[in-house]
Amino acid sequence: MKLYFSPGSCGLASQIALREAAQEFDLIKVDFKTKLTAEGNYFEVTPKGMVPALKLDSGEVLTEGAVILQWIADHHPASHLIPAHGTMARYEAMQWLNYIATDLHKGMAVMFSPYVDEASKSRFAEGNLSERFAYINAHLAERPFLLGEQFSVADAYLYNVLCWPVRVGIDLSKYDAIQAFMARMAQRPSVRASRKAEGLPVR
DSSP: OEEEEEETHHEEEEEEEHHHHHHHEEEEEEETOOOOTTTTEETTTTTTTOEEEEETTTTTTSSSSSHHHHHHHHHHHHHOSSTTTTHHHHHHHHHHHHIIIIIHHHHHHHHOTTOHHHHHHHHHHIIIIIHHHHHHHHHHTOOSTTTTTSOOOHHHHHHHHHHHHGGTTOTTTOHHHHHHHHHHEEEEHHHHHHHHTOOOOOO
């Protein structure tokens, strides 16, 4: 398999999941600006031009981080990265994956946009993102991971996105449960190995 990524972007969650599932894969770095990789034109891998993309040994390509995470979990059930099909716990996991993708990930994308001025970003963070952070913090205050005691791919995605606020000047220090979650995640071998592979600081 090949995982196409850009350092610090949303491919980190997929890499964490692959490591949790003890899978071998090649990391292919994508230049965001030029859409080039060591292999050539990234648009030949996916016309979307976005990361992550997971190229399977069959040659098929999966895109969209939340879908890649579910594929990894479903194809490696022994790793217990997502609850079984048809269970309420599975639907809870899907709720979280969708919430992170739509409410949190896309919201954070606004903070990186060159088309939004700084004043508007500040108002958006306070009026929109703060509610998301408070909701997640309250949920994590009662459990170590999003689904309870068991780590899942939803936690990998949440950790990935919650690495971004500090990069855009959003202070999460008042959210104690989020801080505890991030500290727990930072000590997982899969997270440490993934950050090291992307050239990110490992704490």
